[in-house]
Amino acid sequence: MNILVVCGAGLGSSFACQMSVESVLEELGVDAKVDHSDISSAAGTRADILILASNFKNQIDKYNLDTRVIYLDKLIDKKEIKEKLEPVLIEMGKL
Helix, strand or coil, rough: CCEEEEEEEHHHHHHHHHHHHHHHHHHHHCEEEEEEEHHHHCCCCCCEEEEHHHHHHHHHCCCCCCCCCEECCCCHHHHHHHHHHHHHHHCCCCC
16 A cells, blocks of 8 residues: 655655654554655655645645545644544555
């Protein structure tokens, strides 16, 4: 399973979020490849799950991607990440 964490420039905030996502996945016992990217590059990737800040919803929606998207209000909040990621993982049969 591939998870892509997205931010505007694909640098600082997406990398910090990636580390939080990896921590949550480890806690849940889920094996996944997690990477980070900028929003324009995200459209060309084949991730099973995209994770990005809520303020990028309009930008990512225009790409009509056929993947699960999780929007976060606080990119590094592990509690929010777990609350939003866990149901998606259950739906995908990963938990």
